[in-house]
Amino acid sequence: MTSTTPAPQEPAERRTVLHVPVRSTGAGFALRLFRQRDGSRCAVAFSSPDRLAALLGADQRSVPLAEAALRALAEPLGATALVVDPRLVAGPVGPDRAVDTVRLRALQQQW
Structure with a gap:
């Protein structure tokens, strides 16, 4: 009779799948990196596809990775640095803060 020893269980936090x-x-695909303040x-990951889509949009592609693989x-x-479930901290650009592209082009042509 053959006896087998089960593989040791990894802690649950190591097996968590992150959406990157x-x-x-x-x-193929390349990891998207972001900047901190x-x-x-930094690398960014999300705990669910819904959280990723809420911040980066529904068209953002992602791959499932373990934390160790992402860090590697x-x-x-x-x-x-790894940021999990980041939130957008910059305010949206409004008309008063947006660059006037017509004026910018005119200035560039003067140079």
């Missing part, structure tokens, strides 16, 4: 935004490239690069992809790119 990616962009399409000619060869101090300008440093992001760290060589200089992103050592």
Whole structure:
């Protein structure tokens, strides 16, 4: 009779699937990196596809990854911080804050 030993269970937090935004490239997908307020690069992940779509839009592609896999992809790119379920902190650009593109083009032509 053969006896097998079950694989040790990993803690639940290590098995959590995160939904990670990616962009399409000619060869597949590339991890999307973002910037924190101090300008440093960070990886971003979401706990559900709905949270990702609410912030980045329904058309944003994503891949499911474990936290360890995401960190392994992001760290060589200089992103050592991971932000899970970020919220938009910048206010929307209104007409009073938007760049007047017609005026900007006229100024650029003068240079």
